[in-house]
Amino acid sequence: MDSDRSSQWIQFQPLVAISVAFLIAFRAHRKNSLNTSGALAGFFVMALHIFVGFRFAAMLLAFFFTSSTLTKKGQDMKRLIDPEFKQGGQRNWIQVLSNSGIASVLVVAIWVLTEGNDKCLNSKDSALITSLIGGIIGHYSCCNGDTWSSELGVLSDERPRLITTFKPVRKGTNGGVTKTGLLAAAAGGSVIGLSYVLLEFSTITCGSDRVLKQLLVIPISTMAGLFGSIIDSILGATLQFSGFCSIRQKVVGKPGPTIKKISGLSILDNNAVNFVSVLLTTISTSIACLYIF
Template sequence: MEANWLQFLYAVSVSSAIAIRAYRRKSLNLSGAILGFLVMSIHIAVNYRFGAMLLVFFFTSSKLTKVGEEKKRRVDADFKEGGQRNWIQVLSNSGIASVLVLIVWKLIGSQDKCLDSKESPLVTSLIGGIIGHYSCCNGDTWSSELGILSDAQPRLITTLKPVRRGTNGGVTKAGLLAAAAAGFFVGLTFVLLGFVTTTCSYDVVLKQLWVIPLSTLAGLGGSVIDSLLGATLQFSGFCSVRNKVVGKPGPTVKKISGLDILDNNAVNLVSILLTTLLTSIACLYVF
């Protein structure tokens, strides 16, 4: 009981420090910082590895958002200094995982378990879903933030025709490689920390290494799903007045691709949900 309280206090302390720092650096606005604090506290208090995956996603995405800001300002119609994610963006990028984390807490408390379907298929699938969730989030962010800086001409994922930078569903080789690398780092974080926080048999421990290729595929797959949704269900058009690609139709906007059905947050949410589900199922078979 004492250990749980110490973990809770540690979670609150770390989360509050990170949220305040992120707000001051404009990575989060006030609503995003408040919700981010709650989400981080829940993850770290329940399981250090859940918190670590969230923090890998948050820190790397915040850092990459600020890389090449001048170029992104010229291309991105919705550019915000430092990123300034709000509560809606925080929720779309952590809401599903937070629910899974709370279910895991309800089932096994703050114990850290190896992925092992023989011991508990439900817990294995839930943890696998959390891994897939943050691999997808990280993959989409790395792909977007680094892909837009690539000198290569983006191509629409559905037709492979060249499109303007900033077009939803436009992909580059650099962006896809970045997505895979992002998933790899989430999986690597989970596995390495698990060597310290778990006690499992030797054969089960070795099997945990499969998390790394799975998370790599989840990062790449999540980015591909996001791009497919963006190319088909999210509007992209070129505004002759702003001289930028925009996400809403208008009298000065010439359509490039997509239907005006989903916005960026909805696309992120659907791609995360699908990747979470697929990774969860994959973990049942692999582990």
């Protein structure tokens, strides 16, 4: 992209970011993927990602659209299992930020450091920028992998096993894993890597010597999706309470007089577990990309 076209694009970039983010948030609200607070938070997050770089927007949107689609699969079964089931899987602002807050901070940092000029994954040019981009890849790989694992794992005919003891547990138990769920986590991560690579090849010139190396993002994101899902499950099995309610006949996340404990302590809720697992995966992938690229 030459300098004249680049300067013209910069002039229209905020308008494009706001327009696209508004349309997506509005549609998500109408489709019950986001409630009102979630749509408002989603609008700001999406506009920020689109404004800073198409690669970052691609990862966010790949996560949002694929996860929203899978959330709506098998809703009749999920209604029977999930005590907090919402038609369409509506997310609020807390859930939106727990799945995008860290990445949003990293995106802003990249924009400041690059002065709006998108750069490739190349630690020789800038180790800091490479680590920040790697962190965003890990962030959304974790989010997508964990969501795919949860949404597809619960629909599996397999009985989940608690990740810490491998004992069979009821569906809906925090920390319960299945083979289907673990494979789904890896697949969810790979989709993030693929979206990143496709947009990087389309929008940035990295040099012929860097092209093949950029493809390593896909296996990295695949492992990040699986790693994030496993961390989420370990936290869920140990620091998040799971119990069976004899009245509702469902696995619930808070103790009570009619609830028999299955596993975990009442230290973290689901949003906190997601945040910690995303943070750890973000840091791990950031370090990995720094050494690989």
